Amino acid sequence: MSEQGDNLGRDQLRAFVERIEFVEGEIKDLNDDKKDIYGEARAMGYDVKILKKVIQLRRKDADQRAEEDAILDTYLHALGMIEEPPEG
Structure with a gap:
């Protein structure tokens, strides 16, 4: 590879590294903001x-939540942790 090609590759690599570092900084700032919100x-x-559980549940659609709830109820019933067997 020519010296010009080496420089181009080095410049591209540096650009990728700098972009990744920038995004990592943004992520850190956002995570700090999220921590502050939870503190409030x-x-x-x-x-x-x-609150974290509610946010996790809001990410799922209703069908996915219903399926997970049904499986959870099945497991809890099998372990004797709830009285009534799951419906369905």
């Missing part, structure tokens, strides 16, 4: 663990 919610009396 906790200060207002909200249960952060439950």
Whole structure:
């Protein structure tokens, strides 16, 4: 490869590294913001663990949630943790 080609490859590599570093910085900033929001919610009396669960559930569609709930009920019933067998 020519010296010009070496420089082009080096410049491309540097550009990729710098772009990745920039995005990692943005992600860190966003994660810090999210941590602050959870801190505010906790200060207002909200249960952060439950808030995270709610956010996780909102990412799923209704069918996916229903299927997971049915499987969970089946397992809990099999372990004697709930009285009523799952419907269906």
